[in-house]
Amino acid sequence: MVRKCCVPECSSTPTTPSHKFPKEKQRQEEWLDVLKEANINVNEIHKLRVCYKHFVENDYTCNPRLRILKSTAIPFIKKHDPQIYCEEQQQNNDVLIQLERHEAEIFKNQEVLSLHSEEILQTRLTMEQNIKKIQEQLDEHIKATCKSRPEL
Numbered sequence: 606m607v608r609k610c611c612v613p614e615c616s617s618t619p620t621t622p623s624h625k626f627p628k629e630k631q632r633q634e635e636w637l638d639v640l641k642e643a644n645i646n647v648n649e650i651h652k653l654r655v656c657y658k659h660f661v662e663n664d665y666t667c668n669p670r671l672r673i674l675k676s677t678a679i680p681f682i683k684k685h686d687p688q689i690y691c692e693e694q695q696q697n698n699d700v701l702i703q704l705e706r707h708e709a710e711i712f713k714n715q716e717v718l719s720l721h722s723e724e725i726l727q728t729r730l731t732m733e734q735n736i737k738k739i740q741e742q743l744d745e746h747i748k749a750t751c752k753s754r755p756e757l
């Protein structure tokens with residue numbers, strides 16, 4: 606007898622392709638952990654199915670004729686179907702791309718900023734040199750003035 610997917614709120618029917626729980630204890634527990642919400646009775650586990658909607662393309666082997674679930678596959682519960690899941694992934698990707706762009710901009714700005722601060726430093730050095738020169742000229746001028754003044 607074909608059974609309906611045991612994931613709560615899953616819209617699949619008994620004819621939707623589905624998978625039995627793994628027999629291996631460790632993997633069974635991994636599945637149970639993900640499917641906590643389903644309140645699964647462990648004694649009934651052999652009767653239960655999880656439909657393909659809770660797996661991603663990567664969970665299957667690449668054989669195009671026969672889609673076999675990989676032994677490492679673990680289902681996921683989403684309140685909506687994989688279509689929306691993909692859209693969400695896409696949105697996440699978009700956000701990531703935007704973030705990367707912002708980071709690149711910040712990086713550029715920082716570069717410009719460091720260039721500017723170098724310019725500012727250079728300007729300051731030049732100004733200090735100029736002040737020193739003026740100071741020296743002033744000193745000489747004062748000395749010259751003092752010499753030309755008759756001794757008292």
Ligand SMILES: [Zn+2]
Binds near residue numbers: 612617659
């Ligand atoms: Zn399902």
